[in-house]
Amino acid sequence: MSGALTVGVLAVQGAFAEHRDALLxxxxxxxxxxxxxxxxxxxxxxxxxxxxxxxxxxMRELGLFEPVAAMIGGGLPVFGTCAGMILLAKNxxxxxxxxxxxxxxxxxxxxxxxxxxxxxxxxxxxxxEDIEMVFIRAPYITAAGPDVEVLAEIDGxxxxxxxxxxxxxxxxxEMTPDLRVLEYFLAxxxx
Numbered sequence: 001m002s003g004a005l006t007v008g009v010l011a012v013q014g015a016f017a018e019h020r021d022a023l024l025x026x027x028x029x030x031x032x033x034x035x036x037x038x039x040x041x042x043x044x045x046x047x048x049x050x051x052x053x054x055x056x057x058x059m060r061e062l063g064l065f066e067p068v069a070a071m072i073g074g075g076l077p078v079f080g081t082c083a084g085m086i087l088l089a090k091n092x093x094x095x096x097x098x099x100x101x102x103x104x105x106x107x108x109x110x111x112x113x114x115x116x117x118x119x120x121x122x123x124x125x126x127x128x129e130d131i132e133m134v135f136i137r138a139p140y141i142t143a144a145g146p147d148v149e150v151l152a153e154i155d156g157x158x159x160x161x162x163x164x165x166x167x168x169x170x171x172x173x174e175m176t177p178d179l180r181v182l183e184y185f186l187a188x189x190x191x
Contacts, residue, residue: 005189008033008042010068012058014050014083018174026179028186036067044077044189047084049136049172052109055083056099072102077165077189085168086139093142103166104145111140111157111170125152125160125169128180133159133171140170162188 004027009019011032023030023046031038033045045068047055059065072078072088080088080103087099091106112119118136125131133154141158144150152160152169159170160181167188173181 004029005043005186006031006041007186007189008039008045010045010047010055010059010064010084012062012064013054014048015081015172015174016048016050018172019046019048019081022174022179022182026182026186033064034062036063039064039067039071042076044079044185045071046185047078047080047087048174049082049084052083052086052099053097055087056097069100069102072100072166075165077167077185078102079167079169079185081169081172081174082136082138085141085170088166088168090145091143103161103163103168104148105141105161105163105168106143107139107170108142109139110137111142112138121154123152123154123159125181126184128184131173131181132176132178133173134175135159135171138170141168165189 006029008031009016020030088103089105089107090101093108148161148163150158150161
């Protein structure tokens, strides 16, 4: 895969296998990240859906939290989906915990309710129409800073945003055959 981006996928908990498979379909070179050594020479990073509290705790236990925080702070392109969006958020409306606190957004954890309230819909994401969006116990963005561009809204709620080299989505693009959201991130990472 000469010339392909090497994209790390945090693989301590959550939907990392689905992201790995989607990255392969998109022509990237995925690398599952379970320890600090695996962070060497990655071009971008995905923080997958799952459980943000468990992911934050496991990253700290495995010695990943500080190096990942430094890489994000240094401008490494990062894409947080669902729980990953919570990990990136500067503020969490209904939780006192903060994780990377890198992206100037406020999110509401489990904004759409419990697992039974999960749903699939279609909407616009950036320049793309008719994107399938899978929401599983998803958060949503309640506030965004001046440098944040909201990329998707569902029923008046912001569900995807970009700030510099950080991308966040409340939905799971890795769970659909449509690669356009992932390709948007890969193009952002190459720029």
